Amino acid sequence: MKRRREELEAALLAEAKAAIDELLDWHEETEAPTLTQIEDVVLDLRKQLGERMTEVVLEEQEAVRPVPGPACPECGREMHYKDMKGTTIRARSGEMKLERAYYYCKDCHGGLFPPGSTAEAENAKLE
Numbered sequence: 001m002k003r004r005r006e007e008l009e010a011a012l013l014a015e016a017k018a019a020i021d022e023l024l025d026w027h028e029e030t031e032a033p034t035l036t037q038i039e040d041v042v043l044d045l046r047k048q049l050g051e052r053m054t055e056v057v058l059e060e061q062e063a064v065r066p067v068p069g070p071a072c073p074e075c076g077r078e079m080h081y082k083d084m085k086g087t088t089i090r091a092r093s094g095e096m097k098l099e100r101a102y103y104y105c106k107d108c109h110g111g112l113f114p115p116g117s118t119a120e121a122e123n124a125k126l127e
């Protein structure tokens with residue numbers, strides 16, 4: 001568990017460093033920026049970093065494929081792992097594309113990406 005945390009920390013630090021490097025590059029290249037210009041750059045980097053951080057944590061969740069599968073929201077029977085599928089997730093920290101385990105109910109022919117909240121996000125995207 002500790003090792004896993006260290007790996008995640010390294011991944012998150014790398015994302016944060018990339019954002020900081022981008023800010024410093026911009027800072028060196030930009031002569032006398034206004035407060036608004038600085039804010040624009042920082043807010044954009046904050047958004048990007050938020051998305052990357054969400055991805056790192058979500059992908060870590062995905063590393064553990066639930067067995068048994070989640071209960072079908074329609075019939076309550078166990079859903080079965082089907083495949084890894086690319087999906088777009090619209091989260092409060094932004095929109096991101098990632099590979100997630102997809103579960104399917106053979107009785108209801110419905111599918112979802114656990115945990116449920118991301119399936120809701122997926123449904124929201126389709127509306």
Ligand SMILES: [Zn+2]
Pocket residue numbers: 072073074075076077105106107108109
């Ligand atoms: Zn079902």
